[in-house]
Amino acid sequence: MNLPHDSFAGTVVTGLVLTGVLFVVVRLLTNAG
């Protein structure tokens, strides 16, 4: 099974998307969003 883990681009893109999602979550939690 192919996972994002199995490529350079998959690793980087998943890391960046996760960062973006958490960024939005933190903005909402701190009422800055």
Added chain:
Amino acid sequence: MGLGTLDILARWLHIIGVLVWMGHNYANVIQTPTFKPPRLDAAADVFAAATKREHAIFRHASLVTLVTGLYMLWYRGMLIDTLALTGPFVALGLGVWIGTLMVANLWLVLWPHQRIVLGYVQAPVEQRLRCSRITFLSSRTNTILSFPALFLMIAGSHGGFLFG
């Protein structure tokens, strides 16, 4: 040496620890983007000692990173608020929890399987190959998690405008 001096030392060790630990992970992604089963023949033994040393160093660097990070939070009286994700400590706290998860992943998932791959524990070739896939996924998961962990930790102290 006062606690303040220890705090500066802790920050420096924290950064060095992350560089050693995550540097290993990033080098790994660049050198072997896709999973390749390791060579387990006699020729591979030449690299075994160096690999074991490398793994031992970055594994313990993760503990240095964790301990120094917790010390810096305790020294500032921020430890409980950060771990509890209270108010303005949400960004840093989330980074700390992700980092802690990464240490747990390294020691509780990767390391038990890595011991078999590296030959600390005797096991059939099939089992060593199966374990190498698990260590690959565990390591790569930590690399992915390091993106938000590093961002949230840096943003927590230097990017206040991002989070109001």
